[in-house]
Amino acid sequence: MxxxxxxxxxxxxxxxxxxxxxxxxxxxxxxxxxxxxxxxxxxxxxxxxxxxxxxxxxxxxxxxxxxxxxxxxxxxxxxxxxxxxxxxxxxxxxxxxxxxxxxxxxxxxxxxxxxxxxxxxxxxxxxxxxxxxxxxxxxxxxxxxxxxxxxxxxxxxxxxxxxxxxxxxxxxxxxxxxxxxxxxxxxxxxxxxxxxxxxxxxxxxxxxxxxxxxxxxxxxxxxxxxxxxxxxxxxxxxxxxxxxxxxxxxxxxxxxxxxxxxxxxxxxxxxxxxxxxxxxxxxxxxxxxxxxxxxxxxxxxxxxxxxxxxxxxxxxxxxxxxxxxxxxxxxxxxxxxxxxxxxxxxxxxxxxxxxxxxxxxxxxxxxxxxxxxxxxxxxxxxxxxxxxxxxxxxxxxxxxxxxxxxxxxxxxxxxxxxxxxxxxxxxxxxxxxxxxxxxxxxxxxxxxxxxxxxxxxxxxxxxxHYYIFNKKLAQLDIQLKQPIVHPPTPIAIDTQQATAVIFVGKSLGVAMHTLLNVIRMFPRYFKNFVFISAGIVDVESFAGQSELEKMREHVDENLKYFIEFCNQYGIAAEAFASFGIDTVEELTKLTEMANKKYSNCIFFSSKLIFEHDNWITRFLHNETPLTLQRNLHLQGKELVILPMKI
Structure with a gap:
């Protein structure tokens, strides 16, 4: 094919x-x-x-x-x-x-x-x-x-x-x-x-x-x-x-x-x-x-x-x-x-x-x-x-x-x-x-x-639709973004311990929702947290080399924030980033990297749930978590999708 x-x-x-x-x-x-x-x-x-x-x-x-x-x-x-x-x-x-x-x-x-x-x-x-x-x-x-x-x-x-x-x-x-x-x-x-x-x-x-x-x-x-x-x-x-x-x-x-x-x-x-x-x-x-x-x-x-x-x-x-x-x-x-x-x-x-x-x-x-x-x-x-x-x-x-x-x-x-x-x-x-x-x-x-x-x-x-959606996401980012109180000390990672791999998108609030729910549902079970994110090149970012660099910096800043947040609470964390054209393809590559390094890992992602879910909302928003779940199932790995009503 x-x-x-x-x-x-x-x-x-x-x-x-x-x-x-x-x-x-x-x-x-x-x-x-x-x-x-x-x-x-x-x-x-x-x-x-x-x-x-x-x-x-x-x-x-x-x-x-x-x-x-x-x-x-x-x-x-x-x-x-x-x-x-x-x-x-x-x-x-x-x-x-x-x-x-x-x-x-x-x-x-x-x-x-x-x-x-x-x-x-x-x-x-x-x-x-x-x-x-x-x-x-x-x-x-x-x-x-x-x-x-x-x-x-x-x-x-x-x-x-x-x-x-x-x-x-x-x-x-x-x-x-x-x-x-x-x-x-x-x-x-x-x-x-x-x-x-x-x-x-x-x-x-x-x-x-x-x-x-x-x-x-x-x-x-x-x-x-x-x-x-x-x-x-x-x-x-x-x-x-x-x-x-x-x-x-x-x-x-x-x-x-x-x-x-x-x-x-x-x-x-x-x-x-x-x-x-x-x-x-x-x-x-x-x-x-x-x-x-x-x-x-x-x-x-x-x-x-x-x-x-x-x-x-x-x-x-x-x-x-x-x-x-x-x-x-x-x-x-x-x-x-x-x-x-x-x-x-x-x-x-x-x-x-x-x-x-x-x-x-x-x-x-x-x-x-x-x-x-x-x-x-x-x-x-x-x-x-x-x-x-x-x-x-x-x-x-x-x-x-x-x-x-x-x-x-x-x-x-x-x-x-x-x-x-x-x-x-x-x-x-x-x-x-x-x-x-x-x-x-x-x-x-x-x-x-x-x-x-x-x-x-x-x-x-x-x-x-996008105006209402973006407004809610912006409010979510403000509500869920946690402050970094003091300079964190990096925590050593043990790759043999239980690891939670969390997908990070453009919204900090959605990824923080995933992280906090994993900690709440599995208290003190996961010793490592790995954050993976894909920077996607679209028409806007492909306008020139400077725009591509801005997109890279934005992805890296988001991942750095989550590492520092975990470190300040004594939790080991690291991040993987990839950049390309296709979201699913880049994230699939990252899951393979995380899977090789962490033998005992489970993947987590949040999926936005709309009050009136239909084919129109599915067309306006990608179904990345579901596609990733199918890909990971083929690898024999688990992806837990956490619902997030918006």
Whole structure:
């Protein structure tokens, strides 16, 4: 079983190896490939939706092309500020939480979670639509199965690690980008005569339309088309969510990644709109405008047909790479929310490959469930898509405005320019959000709001549970923590005597409850007390070497306290500590060490008992004592679990 697991997911990585952070971190180029694919893939449908929405007034597409390129850079520069202020990652969720309040942070985080699930589902379904459009119609009933298989494959790739999944998909991304840049440049050059006529023709058409319809109607038409192309900007926030996964210096790497994303996305999106203007494609059943334009550019030769097939195949492939962005960015948001208590603690834990395994599984299952629910219909999924990301955009940029106002005396002399820029970006993104919500609400956009509100409601219930639970634990720590009255003298240990081995977790109160109950239940029976504790590396402690050291110090301080407490009452005591990814695995190692040294030992642990115990409380809290008990029974040892009502 262990060999099979290593074959599928790779060999375990040591989080305490100083070189491991460099191994799992991303340079700007790989971050661009992994996190920029979502935005780049949107150039397949965003510009087309905007162009079609203009109807017969296609000359207005020039305004859309300029506005699209500007918007990409405005949002990117806004998120550069987020990267500067929050170099530990968290992006839109952390900005809203720390600058606007925890509840607005919750809205931003919930919106991102839903958006990333939809990113996985929409991109996988769209990619399969593109592939099956090139296959016989008889195979269509296998499409949903193929979509689920793709998501499962991407899930498996990401379980091996972020870098591994990106490197696997790298050729698709580069192939798509290079071919599309070549076709866009060639298409513009081949039609260079029309290029000189675009501006005067657009001005003329604008004047005539204003005279016929009025300025307000023209602006409404342009804004409507501009908002329908809003899917173009999805994915720009992904870098700020994953700054902690970037190569040092993180801020510089993050900014370079944003620059690559902004240039590539503005070039492809605005470039496609220019091609539509120059080549004037007409809609045909079963074909995208991209395919029609590329067919016109390449011609009808056999070589052109092969190139067109490769181009369309790469367009399908980039959608799968975009789907992977949801797996790369989504679990990080989930982990940050788990750290703040909005999500179950298990979503902050790392696997042996130092990825957020539980988060990956949740996103994979959720995306598959949505695909099955809508039978893989892209038309329904697209309506749900792109609303939530603008909630996060708007909250993040408004948070920056608040920051520059409140910190104007402590920051640089350029705070006013940064404030004005953040406010401009906020106006743009909030306007797109309002227009998108209004235009998509009746056709299914309401469902996105309902789903997001449901996620928010669940998070509020989880937060309430953890708040009450942590409050009770804090009171318990205060009540049960015994003072160390005088400097204790170490007591010699006799390993042949009866020994009680006690598990120590994060709460001193719980471990003290175990110790005092053992002494009460077995008076003067145990001559030695051994305390074992595991320091677990999660998303928070894996942020850097200093965080890992803090976690080590915390574990060592807790164990030192229990040794000194026993020594001051003339009881022999020692402690064992281990550090790693899996709580049960590390504690099992320690039990084996204690078992070898102390032949006559019994293990003790406390288990929290809730008044209303059900599967929800068991999901929110780990069942470590029960798992350890099973492992120790296999070794022929005893673990006594003491109930502790809370």
């Amino acid at each position: 262990k060999k099979t697991k290593q074959l599928l997911f790779g060999h375990p990585l040591n989080p305490f190896n100083p070189a491991i952070l460099k191994h799992v971190s991303l340079v700007a180029f790989l971050a661009w490939v992994g996190l920029g694919a979502d935005g780049l893939s949107s150039s397949l449908y965003g510009p087309e939706e905007a162009y079609i929405a203009l109807g017969k007034h296609t000359d207005f597409a020039l305004y859309i092309a300029i506005a699209t390129a500007i918007t990409v850079f405005v949002i990117s520069l806004g998120y550069n500020q987020v990267i500067e202020l929050f170099p530990s990652g968290g992006g839109g969720y952390k900005v809203a939480s720390q600058l606007l309040g925890s509840h607005l942070g919750l809205i931003s985080g919930a919106a991102l979670i839903v958006d990333y699930v939809l990113t996985i589902a929409v991109s996988a379904a769209s990619g399969m639509d593109a592939i099956f459009s090139m296959l016989p119609v008889q195979l269509l009933h296998y499409k949903l199965f193929a979509e689920v298989a793709v998501i499962f494959l991407l899930l498996l790739l990401n379980m091996r690690g972020m870098r591994e999944s990106i490197k696997f998909l790298l050729p698709i991304f580069l192939g798509f980008f290079i071919i599309h840049v070549i076709l866009i440049v060639y298409g513009i050059i081949a039609h260079h005569q029309g290029l000189t006529l675009i501006i005067p023709k657009t001005i003329e058409d604008t004047q005539k339309t204003i005279a016929a319809m009025g300025l307000t109607s023209v602006l409404a038409l342009i804004l409507h088309a501009y908002s329908l192309g809003s899917g173009t900007y999805t994915g720009l926030e992904a870098v700020s969510n994953n700054v902690n996964r970037l190569r040092e210096p993180r801020v510089a790497t993050g900014k370079w990644t944003m620059f690559y994303m902004a240039v590539s996305l503005s070039l492809t999106a605005a470039g496609m709109i220019l091609l539509f203007l120059l080549w004037e494609p007409k809609q045909e059943m079963g074909q995208t405008l991209n395919a029609i334009v590329f067919h016109a550019i390449l011609g009808h030769s056999n070589f052109a047909q092969v190139m067109l097939f490769i181009t369309l195949l790469l367009e399908a492939g980039i959608l799968f790479v975009a789907s992977n962005t949801g797996f790369l960015a989504g679990p990080s948001v989930l982990a940050n929310m788990a750290i703040d208590g909005w999500m179950p603690n298990r979503f902050r834990h790392l696997s042996t490959r130092l990825v957020i395994q539980n988060g990956l599984i949740l996103f994979g299952i959720s995306a598959i469930a949505i695909l099955i629910w809508c039978h893989g219909k892209v038309s329904l999924l697209v309506v749900l898509y792109s609303i939530n990301v603008f909630i996060t955009f708007s909250l993040s940029l408004f948070g920056l405005c608040v920051y520059w106002i409140t910190h104007r005396k402590k920051t640089s002399l350029h705070w006013l320019w940064r404030l004005l820029f953040s406010f401009l970006a906020f106006i743009i993104t909030s306007a797109i959000l309002c227009i998108t919500l209004i235009t998509k609400f009746e056709s299914g956009g309401w469902l996105t709001i309902v789903i997001t509100c449901t996620v928010i409601f669940i998070c509020l219930l989880i937060k309430r």
